[in-house]
Amino acid sequence: MSIKRLTQLGVPIGIVGIVVMLVIPLPTVVLDLLIAFNITGALLVLLVAMFVNRPLDFASFPALLLVMTLFRLALNVSATRLVLLDGYAGKVIDTFGHFVVGGSLIVGLVIFVILLVIQFVVITNGAGRVAEVGARFTLDAMPGKQMAIDADLNSGLIDEAEARRRRAEVHGEADFYGAMDGASKFVKGDAIAAIIITLVNLIGGFAIGMLQRDMSAGDAVTTYSLLSVGDGLVSQIPALLLSVATGLVVTRSVSQDDMGSDIVRQLTQNKMPLRIAGFAALSLCLIPALPKIPFLLTGGALLLVSSRIREDSTEVKALEAASTTTGAVVPDTPENLAHEMQVDPLGLELSVDIVDLVDQGSGGDLLDRVQALRRKVAMEIGVLIPPVRTRDNVELPPRTYVIKLFDIEVARGEAPAGTALAIGDYLGSLPGEPTVEPVYGLEAKWIPRELSSQAELGGATVVDRTAVIATHLADVVTRYAARLLGREEVRLLTDVVKRTHPVVVEELTPTQLSLGQIQRVLQDLLEEGVSIRDLVRIFEALSLTAAVTKDHDALVESARASLGPAIVAPHVRDGAVHVISFEPTLEQRMLEAVRPTEQGPVLVMDPVLAQRVVGTLAHLLLEAENSNLRPVLVCAPQIRLAVRRMVRPAIERLPVLSYSELTGSAQVRSVGVVSGEQVAQVVS
Structure with a gap:
């Protein structure tokens, strides 16, 4: 049988064996072996929990916790059966009852109670609370994380495979914390069960010893009570290990290293706290009644460690920056002046209070999104846009950003710190500042970032500040691609x-x-x-x-x-392209009105007639847009360019295509025809 097959059958067989243990007596040798396995397994789980980099790396922990809790309770039942029937439950329990606690019932009970307090009152309650809060926060943040993934995908920062991986990770994280919230209840119930089982063993053993075995009260207490306490200690040690593992898993933050490496690195990243703690330990030696050697060793060790730590990286960077600043001033040579005179094709300027968007140290990823934007534009429209020069501008009003083309401002927007942009129709109940989405002109509101989940539950679309700027920049690049x-x-x-x-x-x-x-x-x-x-x-x-x-x-x-099919493709909706066309007689009049000029063909028509044609087109376009359609205007190839030049100043958003470009499209649906009668009825 293969190893994979064994691993698939191992857990089901083990669970069946646990159920069997609840009803069938076990020999003492087998019980000793299973108790050793229980303690070792709990220690292994604790060590694995310490070495994972993130909680999701130990996704099987909730199910494993349930199985090991059930296994330990089955051992309690088997041990109780042997204690009450034979007055002996194996060497492990006997050793814990006599040698570990010195054969003293009082000492054993005290240690047992202390272990219960540590597990039940301290660790289990804390871990349960953290698991509950973690589950709630993870579920609340799930829509926002999915929106962020979609924004990164749309901006080109990640590909579809990475987006699917991140979505699966978000769902897995939510499932994990939800499972941990329930698994923490197993640990708490296990601690309560341990108290009840120990009390049952004490009372039952005392009664059996005196009533069935004709033992004196002292002998009954000595025999059964010590075995019951030994059984309780044997079960509480692995229970305590699993409780600690539960606390470590639910309190573990995402990191690149294991917990031990993180703790050592973060405690020793700055020498000043170590020095202060070392001198404080040495100063305690001045108290006459305290022993000197322990504090001398502790303080000396801390000072020794602090002397081995390198200078803080922040201080080194500050010194390097200072040395750079105090260096020689760059001379104003013609070459340097010529370089500074160059105009950047594309620039993004930020006010001082929103520079955090480009600070990767504080989580800003605007530069990464701008870099991804260049790739996205190249893949969509085939233009290699130049690098975006991003800088701060102290002259800008607070929370403002400006997009410049060849050093000329072409767009401006706002991105208040600590907020997110909520877009939707029902935003009145949300606190915040009303605004307009900069690309599509939709009603929006800048809301506190903490209310993002609440806004999404209310049906709004929430976008972070970085995505707003990146989307605005993408729109500007697309509109001015010809100039770039x-x-x-x-x-x-x-x-x-x-x-x-x-x-x-x-x-x-x-x-x-x-x-x-x-x-x-x-x-x-x-x-x-x-x-x-x-x-x-x-x-x-x-x-x-x-x-x-x-x-x-x-x-x-x-x-x-x-490029006919490629031109039509962006306008296809639900397998069809919706068109507005001219009546044949009107189109013939327009063909006769085409005249060549130095700037290209134009329609030499009566100004009133031309204005009425444009007005009719605007009316038909508005009706189609109210029906959630995005139509195009089609005409004969001979007049397409002239019609485009006539329509563009008034209706820039209406694409003009020729009949030849519609060849090969899936389906053509008419949403309006501009006829001579309609034109005559339109008031200029």
Whole structure:
């Protein structure tokens, strides 16, 4: 039989054996062996609890605690049976009853009571309370932890596999503390059972000795009472070990090391407390009545340990910073001035009171999320955004952050310290400051961070400050992606494509188009929210069109045509794309009104008619959005760009697609048609 099979059958067989012990008498030799196993097993559990790095590493502890408690009670029943029947329960119990307590019933009872007080009053009550509070806090924090995992996943800080692992860990932690809350009741019940069993043994043994065995009162007390006390001590020692293990597990915080390493490191991380304690121990030697040697040894040991500790790392860092500050001043050379004059493409400035968001020492992870944001943007829209220059700004109002593009402010928001952003419709009962979510314009409120769980139970979505800033920054980067795509970024993207598709790049540039012309095409695609990640298809389409014409608008439209399914995909909802279109007669009038200009094709229409068309589109878009739809406007390819230029100033959020780009979409559903009659009815 394999080892795995043995481990699967071992626990069920052991539990069945425990049940058998409750009803079948055991020989004294077997009882001695099981008692030794019980004490050793409890010691092993205690040591394992001390060496785990986090409570979840010992997830089987609640079930193990129940099994070992049942095992110990079964041993109590077997020992009681032998004590009352034979007046002898093996060498282990006999030794504990005579040798360990010196054969004195009073001493044995006192030690037994002290062990019960330590276990029941001190350790078990404390561990039970910690387990209860830990279970409640873990369950309350569970929605917030899941929201944080989702925020990290959406920002690109973690992948799907890591998100699943963290969610499983959160659920496992909640289940563990819930189980520990119940398991702590086993320990408390075990202590009560030990008292009752010992009293039953004392009274029953005294009665059996005098009534059945015709023993004198003194002999009955000597024989049965010492055995009962020995049985109680044998059971209370492993019970005490398991109680201590329970306390260690529920009070263990998450760490990278075992408990012993953590305690030693944290007690010896600073020499000053050790020195003070050492001198205090030595000063006690001045009291005449106290012995000198114990305090001299203790104080000397503490001073010796303090002398071996290195300087505190914080002090070393402060000294290094001071030496750096007092160093030579960097001269204002032309090279240094030129470097400082450079404008950062993307910047994030924080007011002084929210700089903790970037301080990793205090738990701030904004820099990590910003780093992950760059990867997320690259994967979604294909743009290699430059590093985000993050700095503090003492001139900003409190709790304010500013997002800058080429040193020009483009967005501003707030992130008050000690708060979280609650988003929802029913926030009136929550204390806090009303605000508006910076990206989607939703009603929100800055609430105290401690009320996050309460807000989530009320149906609100709670987002931490870091996620708010990261989401706002992602929105800014997406909206201004075209401006962030510089010539150098285009060259880098072209070199990447050249490694895998050299023929495509060599045919296109520099023979047909320059990097500048390619940059303009990519920027126009980004302006309309089109991802440029599939550069191979874009370059192939540009190469075919450039062989016929170098017209910029024609190049853009050919690139869009090659990306048709990718352009439509973000607008598909429930397997369909919802569209607004023009009536054929109106579309024909618009085709006749297209005129080429130096800035590209435009619609030369009557201003009143054009304004009514835009007004009708805005009305249809609003009706669709009220039905929770996100429609697109579709038209003939010949007028798509001109229509986009007419619609964009008034309705920027309405995408304009051509019929050719809808090819291959799952399903097209019309949510409105702009007709000549509708346009005539709309008041400008």
